[in-house]
Amino acid sequence: MNVGRITASTFLIPMTPKRTQQWLQVVGHAGSFYVGDNGTLLKRFCEREQQCYLRLMEDSLRPFVPAYHGVVQRDEQDFNMMDNLLTNFRAPAIMDCKMGSRTYLEEELQMARDRPQPRTDMYEKMVAVDPEAPTAQERTQQAVVKTRYMQWRETLSSTTTLGFRIEGFRKANGECITNFKRTKSRDQVKEALSDFVESNTHIMWSYLTRLKQLRQVLEKSDFFRTHEVVGSSLLFVHDRTGKAGVWMIDFGKTLPVPAQRTLDHRTPWVEGNREDGYLWGLDNLIDILAKLLPLT
Ligand SMILES: Nc1ncnc2c1ncn2[C@@H]1O[C@H](COP(=O)(O)OP(=O)(O)OP(=O)(O)O)[C@@H](O)[C@H]1O
Numbered sequence: 001m002n003v004g005r006i007t008a009s010t011f012l013i014p015m016t017p018k019r020t021q022q023w024l025q026v027v028g029h030a031g032s033f034y035v036g037d038n039g040t041l042l043k044r045f046c047e048r049e050q051q052c053y054l055r056l057m058e059d060s061l062r063p064f065v066p067a068y069h070g071v072v073q074r075d076e077q078d079f080n081m082m083d084n085l086l087t088n089f090r091a092p093a094i095m096d097c098k099m100g101s102r103t104y105l106e107e108e109l110q111m112a113r114d115r116p117q118p119r120t121d122m123y124e125k126m127v128a129v130d131p132e133a134p135t136a137q138e139r140t141q142q143a144v145v146k147t148r149y150m151q152w153r154e155t156l157s158s159t160t161t162l163g164f165r166i167e168g169f170r171k172a173n174g175e176c177i178t179n180f181k182r183t184k185s186r187d188q189v190k191e192a193l194s195d196f197v198e199s200n201t202h203i204m205w206s207y208l209t210r211l212k213q214l215r216q217v218l219e220k221s222d223f224f225r226t227h228e229v230v231g232s233s234l235l236f237v238h239d240r241t242g243k244a245g246v247w248m249i250d251f252g253k254t255l256p257v258p259a260q261r262t263l264d265h266r267t268p269w270v271e272g273n274r275e276d277g278y279l280w281g282l283d284n285l286i287d288i289l290a291k292l293l294p295l296t
Pocket residue numbers: 024025026027028029030032041066082083084085086094096231233235249250251252
């Protein structure tokens with residue numbers, strides 16, 4: 001599904017007479033969401049994502065994902081209905097971190113080999129950041145293949161070196177920052193995280209505690225053990241009342257591995273092993289956040 005990208009925009013759409021539902025999309029494809037009734041969010045239907053949510057509702061990870069409420073139709077299109085994670089926050093700060101050391105599926109790599117489809121939009125996004133990045137052939141074609149673009153994005157940012165990257169955030173004061181394509185080193189990530197939480201140690205502690213709980217649950221989850229989790233994000237939300245939470249979102253590229261196989265999510269990826277580096281990234285994220293706090 002390619003419905004365009006957004007950098008940051010605000011949707012304040014009243015859905016019920018009783019209460020105004022607030023929602024704001026930090027990053028991701030534009031045009032994929034509607035705000036639903038009673039604190040729900042509708043995301044453009046994706047069967048893979050539906051299958052994941054159905055399984056996650058039965059898994060120990062359930063408290064760490066938005067509750068899933070099935071498929072609904074709007075304007076003759078199907079949507080997955082889930083909880084809007086912003087519902088119980090006031091003017092929240094929101095951050096999207098894309099997890100894992102790889103942002104494309106093994107099957108996408110195979111497809112790119114079998115049927116390469118060079119894209120001009122990705123070439124343009126690439127040269128906008130680094131005019132020197134395209135190869136001579138890409139320059140001639142004025143186009144790049146998607147997996148090559150994704151790999152370039154991974155090495156430019158912290159995806160390859162830390163196993164996660166900050167995609168963007170909105171601070172409690174409404175400021176939106178999405179220019180993290182070159183945020184790569186531990187120090188750069190630290191600085192960005194510190195800016196997001198506005199150096200509030202209470203919020204940092206809350207995030208750290210929640211991430212450690214998530215790690216414990218991930219290490220035991222049947223769902224996680226048996227799925228390649230690619231392009232999924234952690235959504236961080238806090239507000240000025242001191243409330244904070246982190247949830248896993250975006251399972252459009254999360255696939256079951258063949259029966260009898262399992263993943264540990266820390267072993268480095270080599271093509272064929274399906275490893276995604278998710279837990280390695282979470283280890284690094286926890287470590288970086290902990291170092292922002294005194295005496296952890
Ligand atoms: N359940 C939710 N509650 C609140 N906000 C959400 C929820 N799901 C998604 N969002 C918002 O929408 C953004 C994009 O979500 P998501 O990653 O699912 O979309 P996508 O279009 O699949 O993204 P990508 O471009 O990475 O494929 C998130 O960064 C977040 O701001």
